[in-house]
Amino acid sequence: MVPTFVSRAVGRPAPGRITAALRAALGLAVDVALPRLCPACREPVADAGLCAACWSKLSFIARPYCERLGIPFPFDSGPGLLSMEAMADPPAYGRARAAVRYDEVARTLVQAFKYGDRLDLAPVMGRWMARAGQELFDGAHALVPVPLHWRRQWARRFNQSALLAEVVGKENRLPVAYTALRRMKATPQQVGLSQSQRAANVQGAFRVPDEGKPEVTGRRLILVDDVLTSGATADTCARALLRAGAANVDVLVFARVVAATRAPI
Numbered sequence: 001m002v003p004t005f006v007s008r009a010v011g012r013p014a015p016g017r018i019t020a021a022l023r024a025a026l027g028l029a030v031d032v033a034l035p036r037l038c039p040a041c042r043e044p045v046a047d048a049g050l051c052a053a054c055w056s057k058l059s060f061i062a063r064p065y066c067e068r069l070g071i072p073f074p075f076d077s078g079p080g081l082l083s084m085e086a087m088a089d090p091p092a093y094g095r096a097r098a099a100v101r102y103d104e105v106a107r108t109l110v111q112a113f114k115y116g117d118r119l120d121l122a123p124v125m126g127r128w129m130a131r132a133g134q135e136l137f138d139g140a141h142a143l144v145p146v147p148l149h150w151r152r153q154w155a156r157r158f159n160q161s162a163l164l165a166e167v168v169g170k171e172n173r174l175p176v177a178y179t180a181l182r183r184m185k186a187t188p189q190q191v192g193l194s195q196s197q198r199a200a201n202v203q204g205a206f207r208v209p210d211e212g213k214p215e216v217t218g219r220r221l222i223l224v225d226d227v228l229t230s231g232a233t234a235d236t237c238a239r240a241l242l243r244a245g246a247a248n249v250d251v252l253v254f255a256r257v258v259a260a261t262r263a264p265i
């Protein structure tokens with residue numbers, strides 16, 4: 001079983017983990033001594049999160065958008081409209097919702113969270129996601145974080161999607177199904193790959209392990225990830241969950257790539 005962030009944190013110390021613990025302790029000491037910095041521009045801020053200037057540059061996603069994929073539309077042409085993508089190539093999942101567009105500020109925020117030891121950003125990012133995904137929670141049974149391969153999780157010490165799912169779950173009293181999905185392949189990073197390369201990259205990468213089946217079969221699930229780019233990862237995860245008998249799979253991410261201005265059809 002791939003251990004969760006919590007069980008990892010209290011697990012048996014290993015050489016790598018001692019260094020990590022030391023870093024965490026030093027980070028804590030620095031946090032107390034110095035003001036917090038905006039993860040995007042490094043200006044001091046009062047609370048965890050962005051400064052007012054960077055906040056104003058974030059593009060929160062709101063209606064009108066494609067009811068299926070959550071891709072924002074430039075203008076409102078009435079309720080229930082679908083994007084061209086949703087019609088031409090419908091995903092395995094039901095609906096996808098995202099808090100913000102994946103632009104410069106969002107990218108800086110995600111990178112600070114994932115690679116910059118800014119785990120304190122999880123509550124604010126998770127709360128924005130909870131707001132964006134409000135309509136998904138009604139009737140949902142659990143949140144399923146997109147898992148990392150165990151080797152990557154060991155190196156990073158945490159799964160960013162699980163941390164976000166924990167915040168969203170707390171806000172909406174939904175459990176996090178940590179063992180529902182397992183990443184079987186340590187797939188290369190999706191950055192720089194074309195859409196078809198991304199799909200091939202994650203093909204067969206996820207599976208519902210036997211111990212995860214009770215959390216999946218007959219359940220209405222919400223897949224949680226930090227960023228949605230081509231949707232290949234979300235689609236592959238949704239397929240694995242549906243194959244294992246999930247009743248429904250929706251997707252909730254912090255940020256999604258929005259390619260260009262699209263008109264509804």
Ligand SMILES: [Zn+2]
Binds near residue numbers: 040041042043050051
């Ligand atoms: Zn800032």
